[in-house]
Amino acid sequence: MRHGSSLILVTDPAYSRHDTGGGEHPEIPERLQVIRDAFDHSPFAQSIHILLPRPASRAELLSFHDEAWLFRFEEAVLSGRTYVDHPDNQVCYESYSIATLSAGAGLSGIDRIEQDAGQDIIFCLTRPPGHHAEANHPLGFCFFNNCVIAARYWQNRYGRNRVAVLDFDAHHGNGIQSALESEPDTCYISIHEHPSFSYPGTGWEEERGLGAGKGTVLNLPLPPGAGEEQVRRLLPKIRSFFEEMQPEALIIGAGFDAHVEDEMSGLAFSTPLYTELGRFIFELGRDFCSNRVLSILEGGYHLPRLGESAAAYIAGLLKDD
Amino acid sequence: MFIHYHMTPTPTTMHPEQTVAEAIELLACFPFRHIPLVDDEGVLQGIVSDRDLRSAKPSSVAQSSQRAMVESKVMQTRLSQIMSTNCRTLSAMATVDDALFLFEANAIGALPILDDERRLIGIFTIGDLLKAYKTMFGVGERGAAMISIVDDGDPRIMSKLIGIMEEKNVHCTRLLRKSATRRTKAMIYLRVNTYNTRAVQKAIEAAGYEIHVPYSAV
Ligand SMILES: [Zn+2]
Numbered sequence: 001m002r003h004g005s006s007l008i009l010v011t012d013p014a015y016s017r018h019d020t021g022g023g024e025h026p027e028i029p030e031r032l033q034v035i036r037d038a039f040d041h042s043p044f045a046q047s048i049h050i051l052l053p054r055p056a057s058r059a060e061l062l063s064f065h066d067e068a069w070l071f072r073f074e075e076a077v078l079s080g081r082t083y084v085d086h087p088d089n090q091v092c093y094e095s096y097s098i099a100t101l102s103a104g105a106g107l108s109g110i111d112r113i114e115q116d117a118g119q120d121i122i123f124c125l126t127r128p129p130g131h132h133a134e135a136n137h138p139l140g141f142c143f144f145n146n147c148v149i150a151a152r153y154w155q156n157r158y159g160r161n162r163v164a165v166l167d168f169d170a171h172h173g174n175g176i177q178s179a180l181e182s183e184p185d186t187c188y189i190s191i192h193e194h195p196s197f198s199y200p201g202t203g204w205e206e207e208r209g210l211g212a213g214k215g216t217v218l219n220l221p222l223p224p225g226a227g228e229e230q231v232r233r234l235l236p237k238i239r240s241f242f243e244e245m246q247p248e249a250l251i252i253g254a255g256f257d258a259h260v261e262d263e264m265s266g267l268a269f270s271t272p273l274y275t276e277l278g279r280f281i282f283e284l285g286r287d288f289c290s291n292r293v294l295s296i297l298e299g300g301y302h303l304p305r306l307g308e309s310a311a312a313y314i315a316g317l318l319k320d321d
Numbered sequence: 322m323f324i325h326y327h328m329t330p331t332p333t334t335m336h337p338e339q340t341v342a343e344a345i346e347l348l349a350c351f352p353f354r355h356i357p358l359v360d361d362e363g364v365l366q367g368i369v370s371d372r373d374l375r376s377a378k379p380s381s382v383a384q385s386s387q388r389a390m391v392e393s394k395v396m397q398t399r400l401s402q403i404m405s406t407n408c409r410t411l412s413a414m415a416t417v418d419d420a421l422f423l424f425e426a427n428a429i430g431a432l433p434i435l436d437d438e439r440r441l442i443g444i445f446t447i448g449d450l451l452k453a454y455k456t457m458f459g460v461g462e463r464g465a466a467m468i469s470i471v472d473d474g475d476p477r478i479m480s481k482l483i484g485i486m487e488e489k490n491v492h493c494t495r496l497l498r499k500s501a502t503r504r505t506k507a508m509i510y511l512r513v514n515t516y517n518t519r520a521v522q523k524a525i526e527a528a529g530y531e532i533h534v535p536y537s538a539v
Contacts (some may be wrong), residue, residue: 199466263519
């Protein structure tokens with residue numbers, strides 16, 4: 001393990017109170033608990049520090065979302081609705097404020113990175129997830145786009161305009177792409193199951209960005225069944241994309257539902273593959289972004305494998321040469 | 322399915338007496354590649370494409386001394402002299418499928434759409450055809466996923482699948498049955514609007530059907 005690096009877990013007990021109604025809903029509070037348990041039983045257990053997040057302010061939420069969506073979301077939960085727009089997007093009375101706290105995790109994490117000059121590993125252990133959320137509506141269990149709000153904060157608060165978002169969740173982060181695809185400074189790289197088969201049906205390889213943002217989107221769809229071999233082939237492509245884009249800060253959409261045992265996707269990632277991804281991401285951060293790397297949890301629904309995969313990913317980030 | 326809903330209505334037109342130079346200028350300013358030519362009453366006379374205009378210009382191997390002269394002559398040429406007059410057309414009540422067959426059988430990229438008096442009311446391009454089928458099949462629709470089910474020949478499989486979707490409260494937007502070919506099994510494609518595709522798959526499997534996984538061992 002790299003000397004002197006701590007794992008800063010940005011997390012809050014309130015996250016477990018975002019109630020998705022039981023039944024067959026896979027985005028449940030236990031997701032965070034299994035990750036905590038796996039971390040506590042890992043070789044890096046002794047270097048974990050907890051950082052309590054602050055909620056994202058209204059202005060910070062509005063750096064991506066529409067005011068109308070904020071009103072609609074808040075009104076929906078306060079009036080006791082059980083879902084917003086689609087039964088996938090289950091909510092409870094507290095979900096709005098918990099979602100602002102989920103979006104805030106990235107911001108607290110960025111403050112920490114900027115203070116300690118990228119010395120530590122920052123992992124936002126948070127829910128609800130964010131990468132499907134659009135400016136004006138929720139999608140796929142996501143309400144506020146945590147990665148996009150963090151990217152905007154990095155730009156606005158610290159002037160780091162060249163932010164890259166790399167998303168290895170099994171599903172395409174449609175909301176991140178919508179937010180960033182038209183601008184030249186930011187970029188979005190997504191590894192996901194091919195949209196012909198998989199939710200949310202976006203993330204086509206042909207989409208490379210729009211207008212001034214042409215060339216800033218790198219969609220890397222994988223066929224069902226793809227695993228280590230296919231992922232390894234993508235890594236040099238991602239690296240040369242970084243060489244082209246020269247980002248100064250890196251946000252990771254860290255979803256673990258591509259695991260072979262996670263039934264929410266047809267992808268077949270192994271647990272050790274997440275260590276490889278962690279190592280690869282550490283190197284990207286070191287070589288391009290002065291270690292300014294922020295990881296935010298997205299999906300991952302197979303409870304035992306979720307904890308194990310997240311721990312494997314952190315082990316990769318912390319790995320010594 | 323009616324072409325009326327998928328065509329570009331009131332497209333930009335020119336008069337056959339206008340010149341090649343004017344047509345080249347028009348195409349340079351807009352993203353389309355075909356110009357329908359109509360008379361003063363709006364009746365279709367012909368169509369010119371960017372290809373027709375390119376091949377009207379002198380080839381680059383022409384002697385440079387003559388080239389300028391030939392070129393200026395071409396630029397003054399009336400579109401009536403280079404337009405395709407026997408172009409294929411469709412009526413507004415034709416279907417997207419009609420257009421598909423026409424595109425397949427003819428090397429053309431656009432179909433003028435005419436009313437009963439042969440007045441131009443729209444244009445339908447291959448791009449419009451792709452868009453029409455894309456919409457029809459829901460390709461790229463945000464928030465959807467596709468599930469393939471092996472068609473076991475059960476005569477009631479379609480209604481059973483829909484029943485499962487209703488019972489599970491899953492929003493389903495497309496249900497398509499396709500017979501076997503030499504290379505593929507008979508298959509049913511179901512486009513569902515939910516993240517939780519696994520729950521849908523499980524319900525279908527519980528009803529005794531086989532989910533087709535589009536790989537064996539990658
Ligand atoms: Zn996911």
